[in-house]
Amino acid sequence: MQAGFTALEAGLVRAKNSxxxxxxxxxxxxxxxxxxxIIGFGIMFxxxxxxxxxxxxxxxxxxxxxxxYAYFIFQAVFAGTAATIVSGAIAERMKFEGYLISSIxxxxxxxPVFGHWVWNADGxxxxxxxxxxxGSTVVHSIGGWVGLAGxxxxxARIGKFDENGKPRDILxxxxxxxxxxxxxxxxxxxxxxxxSTLVADGSVAKIIVNTILSGAIGGIVCLMxxxxxx
Numbered sequence: 701m702q703a704g705f706t707a708l709e710a711g712l713v714r715a716k717n718s719x720x721x722x723x724x725x726x727x728x729x730x731x732x733x734x735x736x737x738i739i740g741f742g743i744m745f746x747x748x749x750x751x752x753x754x755x756x757x758x759x760x761x762x763x764x765x766x767x768x769y770a771y772f773i774f775q776a777v778f779a780g781t782a783a784t785i786v787s788g789a790i791a792e793r794m795k796f797e798g799y800l801i802s803s804i805x806x807x808x809x810x811x812p813v814f815g816h817w818v819w820n821a822d823g824x825x826x827x828x829x830x831x832x833x834x835g836s837t838v839v840h841s842i843g844g845w846v847g848l849a850g851x852x853x854x855x856a857r858i859g860k861f862d863e864n865g866k867p868r869d870i871l872x873x874x875x876x877x878x879x880x881x882x883x884x885x886x887x888x889x890x891x892x893x894x895x896s897t898l899v900a901d902g903s904v905a906k907i908i909v910n911t912i913l914s915g916a917i918g919g920i921v922c923l924m925x926x927x928x929x930x
Contacts, residue, residue, distance in 0.1 A: 701784075701884075702729045702780060703884050704883075704884030706722050706726070708881030709725065709787055709878075710722050711872050711875060711879075713873070714870065714871075715873035717792045721787060721792075724799050725784050727799075728780065728784050728787065729780050732803055733776050733807075735804050735807040735808040736776045736779040737776065738758065738759055738808070739812070740809075741772055741776070742756060742758035742759075742812075743809070743812035743816060744815040744819065747822075752813070753816050754820065760772060771898075774895060775815075778811075778815075778835055780807070781839055781892075782807070782811045782840075782842050783803040783843065784803075785840065786799070786843055786846050786847040787799065789850055790851060794850065802850065806846060810842060811839070811842055814842055818830055818837065819832070819838060833896055834892055835892065886915050889911050889915070893907050894907050
């Protein structure tokens with residue numbers, strides 16, 4: 701997934717900023733994995749305190765079964781995805797150091813706390829009947845809201861508006877790279893959605909079929925809308 705986000709975002713920014721975007725995606729992977737291992741996993745899946753956050757399993761303490769390790773890897777990738785979504789929203793507008801701080805905060809606190817509410821059996825939203833099968837809210841909404849907050853605070857990219865306030869087009873340097881990123885992400889979602897069953901049963905194939913068809917329909921709608929808007 702990180703490879704897909706990197707290619708997608710790097711291709712949609714100006715050439716001079718593509719390396720910065722790539723390094724942000726690479727670095728948030730490193731820091732989110734370690735942060736989630738040390739703190740985030742415990743907050744998300746540890747013993748619940750009033751349905752709000754976990755209080756155990758830090759550094760995977762008490763987790764020694766193969767399933768535990770596999771589940772940690774699966775969830776750590778989700779944490780990295782939530783963090784890297786922000787990169788696209790604030791592309792060309794945020795310093796590298798500030799972005800790393802936001803990535804760490806997402807992976808060790810923001811994502812795990814909300815994830816605890818929904819995906820920990822004792823979380824208050826889980827007990828209220830809230831269902832998020834593969835992370836549309838826990839992962840992508842969290843990344844989107846943080847990205848929106850960052851975009852509002854940082855404002856538009858330098859040069860986006862002329863002296864009269866009219867927006868200028870800022871074209872990406874490589875649509876080909878972005879398209880490759882889309883294909884990588886599309887393929888990655890087979891694992892995200894199919895793996896969210898947490899068991900290898902007959903439902904996985906149907907989930908993957910739904911994923912590939914919904915992606916195709918979404919792409920067709922976007923192409924039609926872009927033609928109409930242009």
